[in-house]
Each structure stands twice: as C-alpha cells, then as structure tokens.
Amino acid sequence: MMKLIGLFDSPYVRRVAVSMRLQGFAFEHVALSVFRHQDEMRKINPLVKVPMLVLDNGEKLIESSFILDYLDGEAAADKRLIPASGAERRKIQQHCAIALIATEKAVQVYYDTNLRPAEFSYAPWVARCTEQMHDAFAMLEALPVSGLLSGAPITQADITTAVALRFARHVHPAEFPAGRYPRLDQLSSWCEALPAFLETPLE
Template identity: 35%
Template sequence: MKLIGSLGSPYVRKVRVVLAEKKLDYQFELENVWASDTAISKWNPLGKVPSLIMDDGSVMIDSRVMVEYLDTLTPVCKLLPTNSRDRADVKCWEALADGIIDAAVIVRLERLRPIELQSEDWVARQLGKVRLGLAALSDKLGDLPYCMGKNYSLADVAVGCTLGWLAFRFPDIGWRDDHANLARLFDKLSERQSFKDTFPSA
C-alpha cells in the first residue's frame, strides 16, 4: 500500500497512527495539495489527502473509510469493536473529532486570505463550533481513562489527532486549560510510539 499525504494533516496522521498500531507496511509519499504543480487529482478528484493506493492499484479516499478498512486487515490492536452499538459510538467520537478539525481548517484558510477579504463573523462562527465540539468531547470523556472506557480505540486515535493538530496550528485555543481531562488523555496518547512517530510538522 502507498499513502499519499502531508506531514501536517490531522486526517493523514489518523491513518498513519492506525497503520502503525496495526503494524501494517506501507509507503508514504508526500504531496502538497496547495502547490501549483500538485498531482493529487490523479488519486482524488476532490483534491484532498489522504489517498490510499491499494496493492491492486485501486485508490481509497477519506480517512474515515481508510481506518475502518485497515482495522480489518490484522487482529493486532483491534480499534473498532464488533458490537454494532459500540462500533457506532466509536464512529460518533471520530465524526465529532473530525468535525472540529473541519471547522478549524476553515478558520485557517480564511485567515490566509487578504485581510480585507476576511470575515470575522465567519471565523467566529467556526471557532464557536470548535469550542462547542471540544466541550462535547470533554463531557463525553468525563473521568474515563479512554474515550470508550478501559480500552484504547479508534475514538482515541481520532481525538488525539484532533487535539494534536489544534496544539500545532491553534496554540491560542486554550483547550488544555479549559478541559483538563482532554489534556490528560492527550498526554497519555502522546506517549504511544504511533503518536510520537507522526508528530505534525509544516
């Protein structure tokens, strides 16, 4: 398998963490989708990373699709439960974590526009989603050691990648001070080799 992505994308990182946890071999090819000569459309008509090229040449897009598939390839470190309700709960954690990133990415892109074209109302709306999403993650986590209770799962991977990206791109968002339980979870996840090896960079 070959993973097309960037070192800074939290969606790419989520897939890389899962690949590492599952101990799956793959090639990692860097691609800057914002470069004028990007070739991303060869793999994804939507112009997004990650893209996962399978051994038969077919291409899988969307990190949520990829990680669910990758979890089926080996019994090592099972990240999704077999029980349908628990599985749906994990996917809801992932959807919330990814949604926080979606809103924050919009803010980042808006702030890259010329200052006279930026909309502070639009930025405030998206940051409101980020803060409400973080509060929801914190409420769901409570005093649990992991998102789903005692066991590490894809929910923790998704939440950890979201928190790591916010710390990387939005250090002014004080989620550590506001949500001590998320900080504890993030610090614990950051000790895992899969997280250490995929630390985001520009």
C-alpha cells in the first residue's frame, strides 16, 4: 500500500490526503512531524519536507503538486481533479497556484511568529506576508464561480482553496472573522463536511 508521510496540520499533506480519499486511493498514513520527529523522518525522507508519497515499488515522490499530478495520471478519467489538458487545466492550475500562495504566506507568517524567538521576528516581513496572504484570498474570493460552488464536481482548486483557508484560519484566527471571505467560507463549509475532509482532520 502507498504510504503518505506527514501530518495533516500541513496543508500540503492534507490536500494530498483529501485528494487520495476522493479518488479512492488507499494509503497508510505515516504520522511523523517534520519538527518533533526530525531524526526518524530524515531516515525515510532526507530533505525533511512533507508530504512524501512512497509508492508500492518503493519510489519516493515529493512536492505536493507533483504527487497530485502523479495521482491524477493513475486515477480513472472521471476521478481526475485537474483535467489532463486544455484551457480548463490551465484555469484550475492557476486557481491552485493562487491558493498555494495564500498557503505559503500563511505558513511563512506562522513560522516567523511561532518558530522564532519573539525578538527575532521581523515585523515588516510578517506584515508583507500577511498582506500577500490576504491578497491571494481576496483574489480567490473574486474569481468567477466554478467547481463545487457552481454545482460541478469538486476540483483540485476547490480542495486546495478549502485546505488553505482552514489552515490559515487555524493558525491566524484573528485574520479570518466570519464574513471576510463569504464565498470561500461557503466553499470551506461544503468541503469540510465531505467524508474525505472529515476523515482528514487538521488537528
């Protein structure tokens, strides 16, 4: 069975796990932390970055977008989360790219304000990243309605956006009062109620 390494408090790991559940791929979850289990992690995963997907033949894949691309290639055509080609593929990829920037900026602010001693946190950098995070969420909020919200089947853009918001709200609750991003809130509540999300709790 494939092994997925990393905790679901990582939005990158969580989006892979949710996608695998939606696509019907069985996996063993190896719940190692990049911080608390560094030595054990390094033995399997020398760069200590998650997610890592270990295939049945022992091949090890890193970088969530490449892992998801591999899974899409293995899935039945109607289980793909990003189309194989064409304008719709580019649209969903770019939508994911914005959600990944929102995620990355939320992670950077979290690292800067939680992993460093307070005296080493650099306020202008935190402010810049916080602004970029909100710029990305505002851009997602303003995109034309598509995917799950439009009644169409769920896409990787829906998953990555919902996972991004859930993570960012968890680590920066004051930044995400209800109603700041109403459409994203709706997408989030629909997604988080799906079994694939419920079975992949962030905490």
